[in-house]
Amino acid sequence: MKRFWMFFIVAGLLFMVCGKKAVIRKYYILETPRPIKMADSVETVCLPIHVDIRDFQISKAINQTRIALKTKSHELNYYFYHHWAVRPSIGTADMVYQITAYQKCFRRLVRGYSSQPDYFITGNIQNLERDETGKKVAVHFAATLELIDAESNIPLIRHTFDRTEHYTNPKSMNSFAETISLILYQETTAFLNIISDYFKKHSEAATQ
16 A cells, blocks of 8 residues: 555656756847848948957946846846856957947957057946836846057046836846847947047047
8 A cells, every 4th residue: 555655656746747847047148139230330430440349347246147137226136047148248248349340440350358459448337137126127237338548558438328228028038138239239339439539539630
């Protein structure tokens, strides 16, 4: 009789385990929200400078692949099954490089460290999380993009943004990643426009 009940217990456990769907971790990437078109490009000529694009600095609270979730004003949680494919410090820099390379703003562009660059682009990420503190689910993305003189290590141009955006499908983490990508695309394009204007003004001043 004892063996009989043991058989049903084991069979029941096997049924419960096998009957459930396998739960897998999902990974998300940052990439341009659509194929970049000429209409999206920065109106600039190729500047005769050598620029590196380096990894971003990021606050310790979000310096990981687990996607952060803010549910209260001072409470930060992390998804167990939803991760960035690479750390945001790397993923953001990769996407900035992708956009900048397409725009052909600089004579030479390198992702990472190269020999004797004129300038380098990097940034600092303060917030990158799914925000559920309000009535609607939102993306909160705050960061600073910088163009730094490689010789003096002094920032020449600094572009800061702090955006909270609602998105169409709040249950979808893919929509979350798409919204982050769109924000980074828009802010990087604005940053490159600022760089273009900066060098254009300095070039005009030098010829006067």
